[in-house]
Amino acid sequence: MIQPQTILLVDDHSLITTALSALLKSMYPGVSIHVGATAKEALELASKYGDSADLMILDLGLPDSTGTDLLERLLLEYPALKILVLSGLVDSDSILKTLSAGAAGFIPKSLDANLLKGAVNFVLEGGVYIPSKILTQQQSIGMSPQQPLVNPSSTVHLTTRQCQVLKLLSQGDSIKSICRKLDLSEGTIKTHVTAIYRAFDARNRTEALIAARRNGFNVD
Numbered sequence: 001m002i003q004p005q006t007i008l009l010v011d012d013h014s015l016i017t018t019a020l021s022a023l024l025k026s027m028y029p030g031v032s033i034h035v036g037a038t039a040k041e042a043l044e045l046a047s048k049y050g051d052s053a054d055l056m057i058l059d060l061g062l063p064d065s066t067g068t069d070l071l072e073r074l075l076l077e078y079p080a081l082k083i084l085v086l087s088g089l090v091d092s093d094s095i096l097k098t099l100s101a102g103a104a105g106f107i108p109k110s111l112d113a114n115l116l117k118g119a120v121n122f123v124l125e126g127g128v129y130i131p132s133k134i135l136t137q138q139q140s141i142g143m144s145p146q147q148p149l150v151n152p153s154s155t156v157h158l159t160t161r162q163c164q165v166l167k168l169l170s171q172g173d174s175i176k177s178i179c180r181k182l183d184l185s186e187g188t189i190k191t192h193v194t195a196i197y198r199a200f201d202a203r204n205r206t207e208a209l210i211a212a213r214r215n216g217f218n219v220d
Contacts, residue, residue, distance in 0.1 A: 002124040004028055004054035008045045010036040011059040011086060016109065020057065027117050039065035042074065050078035054124060057107075059086045060098065068101040075102045084123050095130075099206045105129025126172025128206050130213070156199050156215045163217070165192040170209055170219035 007024055011017050014037070021033045034053075036045050039062045046056070060071065074083060082104040087094065090108045098106050104123045107116060119129040158166065161182075168178045178189050197203070200211035212219050 002054075002121065004031050004124055006032045006034065006049055006053040008034050008036070008042075008049060008053050008056040008058075010038075010042040010045065010056065010062070012037045012062050013059075016059075016086075023113055023116070024120075027120070038062055039070045042070060046074055046078050046081065050074075050081050053081060055104075055120065056081055056083045057086050057120075058083050061087060061089070068098060071098065071101050071103060082123055084120065084129065096210065099128070099130065099210060100203070102204065102206065126174070127170070128172070128209060130210065156211075156217075158196065158199060158217075162192050162196055162199075165189060166196055166208070166212060166217065167219055169193070169196070169205055170212070 007028075009017055009020055009024070011020070017035045017037070021035065024033055025031060034045055034049060036042050042056075042058060042062070046053075056074070058071065058074075060068065062070065071083060071085065074081065083102075084105045084107060085098050085103045086107055086109060087098070088109045090110075095106050105119055105128055107119050107129065111119070122129050164182060165178060168181060173181070175186060175189055175193070178184075179186050182189070197208050200208045200215070202208035202211055209219060
């Protein structure tokens with residue numbers, strides 16, 4: 001388990017920031033928690049700690065922000081900052097829009113402590129946390145570990161190598177890490193990644209993983 005040094009927490013409800021701060025400190029002894037309550041304060045925290053913080057947990061329902069505008073601005077100015085979105089809205093459209101904007105994950109405010117810890121750990125390790133709500137929509141296919149890498153009925157077809165790259169992408173591996181694990185050049189891996197994105201009509205890793213799960217690919 002990764003031990004974070006700095007976590008930024010932005011929510012306009014003091015009860016939530018107080019409770020989450022206490023929970024995170026119990027999960028990660030010694031971690032520094034810096035709290036904000038507005039979009040302005042989120043930007044100030046990012047300006048001060050954005051290059052060194054391990055994670056930002058961000059509520060999108062801030063009084064001085066609309067939709068994913070703040071998230072997109074933060075990711076534009078601090079692309080290396082992992083942002084885990086916290087929200088009271090759990091409808092599929094909101095979740096997909098948030099993940100498509102580049103968030104490292106989405107957690108509902110109703111999430112219990114154990115699942116929260118799992119989500120935070122997964123994001124810290126480089127993964128993209130996608131709620132089970134998205135993965136279990138009607139018409140979607142279950143993703144148990146015993147399933148084959150791809151459902152034969154899927155309309156998307158990847159080569160064996162592309163499936164291997166997709167699996168590593170889902171585990172949070174960087175391009176360089178995938179190069180090492182598969183013993184392939186960076187150019188070759190980037191070509192495979194581009195082909196995967198094109199196959200799923202995706203603009204980024206998050207969209208590709210969501211589409212892969214919807215098409216029955218076992219990328220958990």
